[in-house]
Every structure is written in C-alpha cells, then in structure tokens.
Amino acid sequence: MDNKHIEMRGVRKNFQFFTLDNLSLDLEAGEVMGFVGPNGAGKSTTLRLAMGMIAPDAGEIRLMGHAIPAAQAAAKRDVGYVSADMRLLPQATFGWHMDFMKSIYPEWDGSYAATLVKRFNLRPEQNARSLSLGERVKAVLLLALARRPRLLILDEPTTGLDPVARHEVISEFMDVLQDDGRSILFSSHNTVDVERISDRITFIDRGRIVESSNKEDFLDRWRRIHVQLPAGASLPELPNIVGRVIDGQFVTLTTDRYCEGLRALIGPHVREVQRMNLEEIFVANVMHHREVRGS
C-alpha cells in the first residue's frame, strides 16, 4: 500500500511575477516535514497546490493517495489545514464553528475539542470577529486537530504569535506526533520551531526546492571551519566548500559535507570547527544556491 501522504512530481505553477518550478516533494506517513523558505519563496503556493486550492500548470500532485485537484474533496477529508492568514466566519461564534465541523466530520472528537478549548483558553461563545491573532490561530488549529486528521498541513501557523502562544501551539503538534500514523507538513521561516518538531527539512527559495534531507543529516553535514593562515600561506583546493569569508589572515569556510578528511586537508591552521544551527544552515544553503544559479 502506498504510504505517502503527499506526492508532488515536477510541479510547475506560473504567476505574473513568480514561478514555482519543477517542484517534487514526498511526505511519508508519520513524518514531520519542515518546509522552510524566505518570504515569497513559494511555501504557501506549494501548500495551496497540495490542497487543490490552486491547480498546477504542469506536474502531478497526490494527496492521501488522491489525484489533486480532481479528487480534492475525498483527499481533504483526512487533512487538517491551518494557515496564519486563515480567518473564521466573522458573523459566527467560535462555538458555531465547532458545531459546523462536528456536523461535517463524523470523526470529530468532542472531548478532545473540550480539552483544547480549556488548554487554549478559548471561549466558544466568542464571536470569531473579536478573536485576537493568537486566539484565532489556536481556534483554527483546534478545529483542525479535533477531527483527528491523518495529515496536518500548516502554513506558518506560529507567525505573529507571542512566545507563550507559540509554545502552546508547538506542544500540541508534539502531542499529535505521538501517533505514528499521522504526519505534518509545516511551513515556516522560523527555523527554531521547525528544528524543534521536524524530522525532515526541505528548503525552498525563489520557487525551487534547494535541498531536502533529514534534520540530523543537515546538522551532521554542515560545519563552519575557522582557519588562521600564516602570512603568505594559502588554502589548498578544497572540496564541498559552499561559502568562504576572508578577513586578513582569518578565513571562515562553510561546508555542506564535513568529514575529518576535510579537516586533515586544511592542516594545522584550523582554529575551530563549529556545528551550525538550522537557521545558519538555511541561510548558507540559500545563499550558495543563489550563487550557483547566478542571481
């Protein structure tokens, strides 16, 4: 049985000033993918394509095994979608929204919804129009979580939230992940959140996938190497160097394929080898790919 919750192959989408090009993406059941990219990289477009809200100009998309956008109604039955921009109906209360979802989804878990209402400190009688940003995101998240979807697609859900609200939301994602069969595609430019919950990371920039790999693999491979060269000395030709900053006799190298052999090649001039966090890897990766693409 096909175990992929999302499959995108060679997807292309043209807009007047932006093109999402040759995008391929797989999300396995039970996997949490952090989808990281700068503003305007194409994250939201990719997620909307996956949800069938917009149709690709080329390529193939499958969501929960269903062809998208043709069979989106069946596919979305098992998908919870939350976006930072998403608003509830302003003419209705939050309680009305819960009843509305309950009437559509037979699998709606009323006791879990009640638990989340308390945990998120929401008031069902409150009108959706009067919800603050944090309350709105938590309300939308509750509506998605309480129907126990097998896949959560989250488009920058923590953007604009205060640290406490962000902690509450992320903690809820962690709870979801207790169930091995459920998966999350989590888009953000906040690498701290992504690093915390994801086991796979995909970087996107200017409409193209830059790199996709396991989080641990990224963290293991990428290093900053600080070198102090004696006067007149120069570095040998080094493989897998994606960034180089020279400040007098001090050179900072960035590599995406660190190994002890590389350190040996540089020799005794290495002052320090630093691990990089996800944000540093993301920035270095994007800058390197922009250079390679000649922009």
Add this chain to the structure above:
Amino acid sequence: MNIVTRKLLAKELYVNRGFLVMGSAAGIISTLIATLGKTGLNIGSLMWLTTIIAIGVMLGIYGIMHERKEHTLEFVLSLPVSIAEYVRAKVLGLWICFFIVWLASSVAALLLIFLKDSIPDGIAAYTVLLCFFMLANYGVVLCGMLEARSEAASTGIIVVTNMGISVFMFTVAPLAGIQNTMWGSTPVWNATFWTVLGCELAVLLITFTLPFLLAARRRDFF
C-alpha cells in the same frame, strides 16, 4: 448534493441571516410607508427599490468579495469540498438569501397595488417587470463577482448593475405597451409585457447557469 455542500448552503443562510431579516422587514415596511399619501408613496417606493438593490450588493460584497479578501475562503476550501461543490453551495445559498428578500418585497408591493384604491392596478404589470429585472440584475451581480479576480472589477460590476436599474426604468416605462396601460384600473399582460419578461427570464437563466459552467471549472480559486 452531498452533506458538505448542504452544510455550506446552510452556512450561507446562517451568516446572511441579518440581511435576510432586515432586508425582508425593510421591503415590507417600505410598502407600508407607501400607503401614507403621495409623499409616503414616493419615499416608500424609493426605500423599496433601495432595499432590494442594497441587499443584492451586500450579499455579493460579504458573500464573495469579503470571503476572498478576509481569507475566510481559505477556511471554507480547507473543508472536504471541490471547487465545483463550493460554487454550487455559494450560488444556491446566495440566490436563496436574495430570493427570500425579493419575494417578501415583491409580494408586499403587489399587495399594496391591489389593496390600495388610490394606486391603479394597471401598474402591477410594470411592477412585476421591475421586480424580475432586479432578480435578473442580481444574477448579473452574482455571476460577475464570482468571475471577478479583483476588488476593482467587483466594484465595477456593482456600479454598472446599479446604473442598469435606472436604464431599465427610463427605457421600459416609456414603451407604448407599458405606458398606455400603466395607469389603467386593471393590469394588462400584453405582448410588450411578455417580451420584456421573456428577456428578463433569459438573463436570469443565463446568469444562474453561468457560474456552474465558468466559476465551478476555474482551476485557481484562491
């Protein structure tokens, strides 16, 4: 029609309940005002027209334009519904909302004509044509706004259709078949009446059907 489409249709009635109640009440009240002498008739008629036009515009603005602008569309499209099902629920829901207000106002106006001795019954034919024109006009508003990709285009549709009411009044009322019978004691359903009504029904049919053929087949709905 599946359960999600039915729920979305019911949602339209629920979120527009204020327009339904206020619009129907305003339509009926304006006809009551029209019974209060000549000035009352003028004010009531103006109020009656304004009510029907305004409700149509409000339903278009809040039901379609704001749904996109305020990102509630994203919430609706995240439900297990296809674009075609969404359009079906939206079109039917907004049509029912308008129809309730339109029907209450139209019936009230015709009752006023037939029950009030000082208003000649002959004007009923023209009133029926005016009512159906406003129904067809709403069809144009709804169909246009579902197709419009920008706020400016939607605003343009509202302006043009509002002007259409004046154009109708200035072109249909002077038609010989209408003008000559308008102030008579009995309504005359002559060929002119049926021709104009036929045109209105044709527009109504086209604007009701078009969203199912065009908007429902749109590839990008966001």
